[in-house]
Amino acid sequence: MSRMPHDVADLSLSAAGQRRIAWADRHMPVLDSIRERFAKEKPLVGQRLAACLHVTSETANLVRTLIAGGADVRLCASNPLSTQDDVAAALVVEHGVAVFSVKGEDTASYYRHIRACLEFEPTITMDDGADLVSSLLFVARGELDGVHDEVQAFARALGEAGRKRLIAGVLGSTEETTTGVIRLRAMERDGVLRFPVIAVNDSDTKHMFDNRYGTGQSTMDGILRATNVLIAGLTVVVAGYGWCGRGVATRAHGMGARVVICEVDPVRALEAAMDGYTVMPMSEAAVIGDVFVTVTGDTRVITVEHARLMKDGAIMCNSGHFDVEIDLAGLHREAAEVFETRPFVQGFRLRSGKTVYLLAEGRLVNLSAAEGHPAVVMDMSFANQALAAEFLVQRASKLEPQVYRLPAELDQQIARLKLATMGLRIDTLTPEQEHYLASWREGT
């Protein structure tokens, strides 16, 4: 173990991390069954798999599965605040994984860790937000303006031949999250993608569950752990009514909040209104909200102008992938004083005298202040990830440098496994019913 390269906070946390991984494992039976099969079939033998994911107990169980399948795995964090240090330690100590990730790391460390994954010269990459793929493409293209120093240094060290070798070695990639898929489709459109990418996020068994029930619960959990405020009776403003936004709205409402939705898409806005929520622009919501959650995947959704309109004591947080949804720089400029209130709660005393609060520095509040998505949904998301890696090994040679989703049959298969592990049985179409659905002849 000790000769394995790694950079984690404290190896002595490994026992606690191991217990946490085992607890998550208990709630990830679908991934477990894939791990058992992988252990027999070894579909990933010979693959160097670099994963840039949230380093949590659920991810640890994915990594265990990839290793069981024969892969050599290197892992770095996909967010500076989302690492569970005890899990990182356990992965190094107990599972012999080369982990590069420390909770609260600065940007330099973050990119040093990305670099460690690039140096691994992966055949498959796994991303949560597309930082690994984009860094890889920056290097491959030699397009290093504005790219982090660590990545630049790596690119120079590699040289042109090395860069060619690096990109040529990549079979393909997988992407976990909406934000990453948006970036990858932009890459595809701009013609810069060089290998196929499986948008794991696009699987029904991923986004319909993880993004909705997972983000929904864990975001509210993060808010509670950070603040201990009573949600009942508050007005919670949710920016974005995609799968994540629907999840957050459902849970905020389920805890007794009045929910306000801000959207840019008219169909989604209409859906929110008919779901019983109040719909209005952020400039109006800012005035009446008590808690604000951004889940849009876009930038500067809450601006300083909005913050100025807020009530004294308003609380802001973000559950979108990047910390760009709330204008942090603007807030700091506007603040007469910034102070710590509780862990993950910063007060910004504005020049107007009002104080607004920011959770988790605007980073994913569910992963920073709580523990991220519960294992039971990550079970399906990471079942998709594991199957996506296998799919790339089997099919990459026939795929274009495009964004793909996994075949719907895999969705059905994962859902069937999940239902079974939950003890749920469902109906099956009778031959008569199948025939009826296939026929157009029977009418009134």
Place this chain on the structure above:
Amino acid sequence: MSRMPHDVADLSLSAAGQRRIAWADRHMPVLDSIRERFAKEKPLVGQRLAACLHVTSETANLVRTLIAGGADVRLCASNPLSTQDDVAAALVVEHGVAVFSVKGEDTASYYRHIRACLEFEPTITMDDGADLVSSLLFVARGELDGVHDEVQAFARALGEAGRKRLIAGVLGSTEETTTGVIRLRAMERDGVLRFPVIAVNDSDTKHMFDNRYGTGQSTMDGILRATNVLIAGLTVVVAGYGWCGRGVATRAHGMGARVVICEVDPVRALEAAMDGYTVMPMSEAAVIGDVFVTVTGDTRVITVEHARLMKDGAIMCNSGHFDVEIDLAGLHREAAEVFETRPFVQGFRLRSGKTVYLLAEGRLVNLSAAEGHPAVVMDMSFANQALAAEFLVQRASKLEPQVYRLPAELDQQIARLKLATMGLRIDTLTPEQEHYLASWREGT
């Protein structure tokens, strides 16, 4: 007017029907704005439009819009029990429309009315369940085995030349409902489709709203009007967790029921479970349910075997398009006695001594025992219908004999209009935000 061919129940109901149409019109502002434009632009001039739809006050406002656009319209019912006789009368008397539809008509009348629409030799057809298109194709193909006598007689009267002329004259068709789209895709797959069809049901502004909020509310409304039972404390079993099923489940739950979902699709079943519903096969649900609703689009979802398992007093109904989801013939065979309890409530005393109740003879309970979808959702559905007719006139020559959905821009446009009429304002992407979404370069 009186020279206009028609077959309605009672022309003297026309004043009441006219008031009902006006009340619906008040809640259909999007369709209204399209009607205003159509009145100016006359995009449907020269078209003979045969519509086989539920003859309700909302449909009347669609017909008014089509007429305003210049179309010559003939209307028959898409279900024997769904006609509002006062509205049918008003359409004849006040709007000069050739309507063929009587609430409670028998199958012979139903197909005589379909025939009246075929005799019109339409250039565009509108369907709700695909009965008009399938009859037309039966005739055109001379494939008359098992087809209703009225349609056969028409085909023979037409002769081969007439049949060719009939089919050649059709620009295209539109289809309103899930069941119809399933049939049309089967036609497309079997290669029998002869003109393009616009699946209006596939528009987001249709199925996300009409099928969910419309079917959800109107189905519970139909159950209440028929039975006046208290939903709170009952177990309501919903077969099918598509858009309609989700809507019915949400409303049943919102009225205090424990909801059980029966599904054949594992992803939907899993979604239902995580939405907090109980999921089980119908054979188990039959034992514990108090009220059963089928919304699957499939046949014999509730069988006699299920009925035998039910509690004494259980209530069954259907909100799927056709009356095939509950095995009616089987129930009649199994019954020692069939008796009327209240309007739209039939008791079946089974040989076991238990009595189960069937609403609206297994036909669409929301249209039979209540008034169908509220105007405010039909506003969007029929906005799509009106725009689909216009789309066919503009584009049919470039389309294949396939099933199409309307362009997403029309969805956005309808949603925008709807929001405006509801007095709701939403955010707009700033140029910076649009740029961010289009760019893949910004990461952590």
Place this chain on the structure above:
Amino acid sequence: MSRMPHDVADLSLSAAGQRRIAWADRHMPVLDSIRERFAKEKPLVGQRLAACLHVTSETANLVRTLIAGGADVRLCASNPLSTQDDVAAALVVEHGVAVFSVKGEDTASYYRHIRACLEFEPTITMDDGADLVSSLLFVARGELDGVHDEVQAFARALGEAGRKRLIAGVLGSTEETTTGVIRLRAMERDGVLRFPVIAVNDSDTKHMFDNRYGTGQSTMDGILRATNVLIAGLTVVVAGYGWCGRGVATRAHGMGARVVICEVDPVRALEAAMDGYTVMPMSEAAVIGDVFVTVTGDTRVITVEHARLMKDGAIMCNSGHFDVEIDLAGLHREAAEVFETRPFVQGFRLRSGKTVYLLAEGRLVNLSAAEGHPAVVMDMSFANQALAAEFLVQRASKLEPQVYRLPAELDQQIARLKLATMGLRIDTLTPEQEHYLASWREGT
């Protein structure tokens, strides 16, 4: 039968009424079990019981129970719009009850029917709103200013001796509804009550169920039958957050509305806010509401000033006992035009040009436009009524002229019966648990 005095709309409706009564009976098993016992024990023999109740199928089953107990029953309506004419006919024809009630009767007929009940010289009265008791007390006190002509005429006809005899003959009364209990407590406070009254409304098995789940569902049902509007996406304003208001708010929310609560009691207002509703004064709610429901038991809760603030198209209705909650006279004064839109929907075109709609003339919308509370809750309410009549016979001699509630044991007994008929089993305290609850000695 035909010699029995009565005044109903149409005796030929009796068969339909009888079917409706049987359907309700099916859902009233607790009352049924009391009826069986009454039939054996005959506790009401010799009693003349005058009941002023909503004449519905559920009331018919109460009347059947009272008759089974040996009482001689006379029945009039407690509201001019709440009578089910077919049920009234069936009571006369099939059950030989002297019924005085016609749906849509005017005030003169209403009081003529009250008079018919007073002329019966009842030993027990049953009230829903306290009109019978108050009329009786007006007569007994000779306090006839402002009292309806019919009652005045009766008082004069009776003479002083007759009035003394009338009041002396009354064992006691029962009262069904919150409004009536408020009036009776005022009578008690003013010292005018002359006999004990059982506030059936105060039983937990009455107000926690009937007022909440019953009023909640039936009010929304009344609104749907009258208007067929889609509730999802609307703002529903509920005035009053007592048991009825909570019920209406829950159901409106369950159908997808945003709910606004108007209250005068700060504790209730706070509860509404923490239940996730918006709380504001009516003057603000008037501006944003789409549908308004009053359930306060107070007068002029919606005034003309409020109506002027409303959106064009706003819909108002009342589910409180009396038609005083919306200022009807004011609305008529303010209207440039009043017109019928649909049954139970009146449009008031205000001088401002806006039109607002009033349902069921401001009378109980659930009983006027729909069928009132479902049988399953009336089962418990009327079980309380039947037991209250028996209680009066057994105990009246020991009671003061005050307002009483039934002993809590009866509540427990009714609830136990109800649970059993629903097939629900619950836990029982073990002796150890009973001991623990009775002991104060066991601490940390």
Place this chain on the structure above:
Amino acid sequence: MSRMPHDVADLSLSAAGQRRIAWADRHMPVLDSIRERFAKEKPLVGQRLAACLHVTSETANLVRTLIAGGADVRLCASNPLSTQDDVAAALVVEHGVAVFSVKGEDTASYYRHIRACLEFEPTITMDDGADLVSSLLFVARGELDGVHDEVQAFARALGEAGRKRLIAGVLGSTEETTTGVIRLRAMERDGVLRFPVIAVNDSDTKHMFDNRYGTGQSTMDGILRATNVLIAGLTVVVAGYGWCGRGVATRAHGMGARVVICEVDPVRALEAAMDGYTVMPMSEAAVIGDVFVTVTGDTRVITVEHARLMKDGAIMCNSGHFDVEIDLAGLHREAAEVFETRPFVQGFRLRSGKTVYLLAEGRLVNLSAAEGHPAVVMDMSFANQALAAEFLVQRASKLEPQVYRLPAELDQQIARLKLATMGLRIDTLTPEQEHYLASWREGT
């Protein structure tokens, strides 16, 4: 400060505790306004106030208020696991309060701390669970069998004269929680109470809010922090459908659970069923539950027999005051192995091979694994406490040794203050409306 007697975990935590107290203070404006008045009026001057409460940031703000009112305060914990050590430190260091409480203290320490409060010879006691009052009465009565050694030693040290002086000095007491009120009513019934007690729990502004919204949210929060399980899709069994049970059920449902209620009271069971929950005895619920929460105030609600029936992996916790609701001793006897899984999560591997999990050792999960009720509800609960202390000083001489509730006017006053601080305005009765409510003369 340092000369102040105290026993807390670590005085160096004081700064963090102070920040936490300030954060809570921000959400306790009603208590704040009382503190301001107390600071002027000094109603508690001369009182020695011993409080046995959960030592949290909210309690700290209550203590600050009592001190502002002039009281001399001594504080011990009402539960061994509920102390926030940083807050305890801050109270000692920053506010000079004699605090005796350490998170995780054993029973001996717990009663040593109670003893420290008794030695204070309080004039007023405040309890949360009645441990202080019962200990005081044990001492006063010399009834020391089965009483903890520390209390026995104190009683002996005090001598008879001292015991008389102790009890004579007590003006009265206040009680915070349902469990304590049950014990106090038993004391009253047994005739052992020696001074008046204010049941703060019985105030509407206490139990309707704190017990429901507070316990509801904080219990689910405790479960999430301890386990990070996804609630959506689970079956959560709640034992007890009082105010706390309703709160927990609402929040569990709001997070996507199917909720099962176990009750012994038939009225409450019926209410639960009509609220849409599944109702069954614990022996059946044990089989299907995933998470179990006890909130009954009774003993051995979950027994070893129940645990044996549970699924492998089932999770049990308690939010009732005492750790008697789950049979802990029985579980330990039945376990082949007991192991730590995560903080506050113990696994019990039963002899059957199944493992069940217990949170927070069966103690209040909301205070042990999370932070207890949010400040915003404790604001009202502790406003009642502060006013109860003042009430005792003003009125104790006129009160009997009974259990009292505060006058309803104080409830109204607290609710009004709370609404104002939430920015909510409500309606006021017009004179006409007040008159109407007071009059019984106006009928149909």
